Amino acid sequence: MADDKAWVDPGADFDRVSVELSSRRTGMSFQRTRMSAERTLMSVIRTSLSLIGFGFTIFQVFQKLHDMQVVKSSMAARRFGEALVLIGIAMLVSGIVYHCTFMAGLRAERKMLKSQGLIHAESQFPPSLTLAVALLLLLLGFLAISSMVFDIGPFGS
Template sequence: MSFEDLSPGDKMASMRTSMAFQRTRMAAERTMMAILRTSLSMIGFGFTIYTFFTNFLNRSDARGLLAAQAPSRFGMALIALGILLMALGIANHYRYMQTLRGMREDFKRRGFLQGGDGFPVSLTLIVSFLMVLLGLWALLSIGLRAVASGVL
């Protein structure tokens, strides 16, 4: 049975179902954006803490207040946590979108939905992947500086 063979009431139900899939996809995108914001905040905060306290410990009146390795360890921990959160968010989003695409294809195959090009490429997922790379760069940068200065 195709979409054209449906009664007007069934066509309306099909359109509502199609829009429900789009709303669900957009909700998944918003969830991914929330994960992106949270992990980016953690990565940025970790890098900021490292920079601030490293500069703070270089002052003569601040020596001895903190262990020399504390800023790099805490900054690296926050960055690593942000990267982990982002990686888990990417994996969860990808798995969920694959399930949603499969359900949509099943509905199309049964004739409940009209055909179409499906879901567009997730720009949020692409940006999230780039943020993982940025976080890895920040983690590597801090780690190399700490090793070079003999702190780690």
């Protein structure tokens, strides 16, 4: 009669390797998803920067033309420029909120998979440089709109 301890399942090594590879692929998919979220935030930053920049430029051009008395009233252009800046700020705020919410959900999903033993370690996502740039642009947008609306700061008339 054969010894039960001597019997080895030939598929055990294959199963262990398969689970290991699956776990690593899942971990890498989290990294790809994180990078995709960063790219999405960069797209929001580009669009917001364009809106804020165009709005501020339109405002300043017509303000200078009004100061040189080339145009009698610059209120329509002024309101249009302010509207563009406000839309850029609103878009940036919504992009930042979406990014932070998405990243929190991604971290929670990763933590749950780790607790179930489906992935090995909970790798720390590095600090988001893209989020830092978005926050700085948001500050710049607030400075621009306050300068436009209240005529204060270095850009006021």
